Amino acid sequence: MSSSTSSSDTGAWKRFFTRAVATAAIGVAATYAFVALVDPWGVLPFHIPAERPPISTNARYAFPGLARSDRFNAAIFGTSTMRMLRPAELNQAFDAHFANLAMNAATAYEQSRLFEVFLRAHPQxxxxxxxxxxxxxxxxxxxxxxxxxxxxxxxxASPWPAYREMLSFYAVQEAVRQFAVLTGLMRQRYGRDGYTRFLPPEDRYDAARAAAHLPPVPQDADWTKPTPPADVTFPPLALLHTMVSATPEPTRLVLVFMPLWLGAQGAPGSDSVARAEACKRQVVAMARTRPNTVVLDYWRASPITREPTHYWDPMHYRDAIAERIEATLRRAARGAPGPSEDYADLTP
Structure with a gap:
């Protein structure tokens, strides 16, 4: 009797386990199919046909799909120092459709990889x-x-490896968010051209608070005195050289040294300034290898970098400065924009 009961219990447990495993497998398969069809980042070859706006806070996930989009034929690359630039302000001057693909704290390697994605999708x-x-x-x-x-x-280059990234809690979370955006259940948070304001609104700017976070400008420094460049190698510039060389000659290429707050640049004659000058010279030498290239230097003492009320922090400037940079870039669409108090035109 007890043996029969034990056999019956064992069979029941086996059936329960089999059903549980089957149910779990079906649930996983259904979830994976949902994520793959929604394709929250727009990187898979087969998905629901729809324009997918960026939905992830980590642009490293959101931007490869945007870089492949045929809605764009021009792009902005960089770190958060470039995120304040609005593509819509450049489109007409360049007769182009820009995507802002700048990413917070992006390494040179990460930027170069995103550049590769964009150039493969847009060879001209x-x-x-x-x-x-x-x-x-x-x-x-x-x-x-x-x-x-x-x-x-x-x-x-192949889209198939991206399927590996679709079976994770993060992918499920982002697929739900993308589905909600696509169906109108949730408002999109990020711009469809990559531009999204990430700084506080201008009406919340507090000059005293901002100044408290800015390094002091060295006293009695002679910013007109040139600093000889250091003899130094910059490993990231090897990646930039590859990017510059890969850019087709008809493409207008603009390289922009961004306006770091003057107090964060270092005093004239310092090692940090000498390294910056060396970096600039190497970039200019790089630019000489291809036509249709403009090099602008905002990373210097200027009316922009001397004024603390132009900054939220040492790296991030305010809207009015973004507008001045955009105006310069519009002029660079037609050729070297010439000298200015705001920047130096290093175009070779």
């Missing part, structure tokens, strides 16, 4: 603007990643 772009800052002028060994996740599969 109208224009490319690359913002240069300390990330490119770093003599330390090349840093590939930051603590933010970087999905290498999204950056491959």
């Amino acid at each position: 772009p109208r224009a490319i603007v690359i913002g240069l800052d300390h990330v490119w002028c770093d003599p330390a060994p090349l840093q590939r990643y930051t603590p933010r996740a970087f999905p290498e599969a999204f950056y491959e």
Whole structure:
């Protein structure tokens, strides 16, 4: 009797386990199919036909799909120092449709990978603007990643490896959000051209608070005195050289050293200024290797970088400065914009 009962219990448990495993497998398969069809980042070859706006806070996931979009034929690359530039303000001057693909704290490697994605999808772009800052002028060994996740599969020439990234809690979360945006259940948070304001509104600017976070400008420094460049190698510039060389000659290429707050640049004659000057010279030498290239230097003492009320923090300028840079870029669409108190025209 007890043996029969034990056999019956064992069979019941086996059936329960089989059903549980089957149910779980069906649930996983259904979830995976949902994520793949929604394709929250627009990187898969087969998905629901719809224009997908960026929905992820980590642009490393959101931007490869945007870089492949046929809605654009021009792009902005860089770190957060370029995110304040509005594509809509450049489109007419360049006769192009820009996407702003700048990413917060992006390494030179990450920027170069996104550039590769864009150029594969747009082999003859109208224009490319690359913002240069300390990330490119770093003599330390090349840093590939930051603590933010970087999905290498999204950056491959083949779309198939991207399917590996679709079975994760993050992918499920983002698929639900994208589905809600596509069906109108949730308002999109990020701009469809990559531009999204990430700084506080201008009416919340507090000059005293901002100034408290700015390094002091060295007293009695002679900013007219040139600093000889250092003899130093910058590993990130090897990636930039590849990007510059890969850019087709008809494409207008603009390289822009961004306006770091003067107190964060270092005093004239310092090692930091000498390294910056060396970096600029190497970039100019690079620009000489291709026509149709403009090099602008905002990373210097100027009416922009001397004024603390132009900044939220040492790296991020306010709207009025973004507008001045946009105006210069519009002039660069027609050729070297010439000298200015705001920047130096380093175009070779």
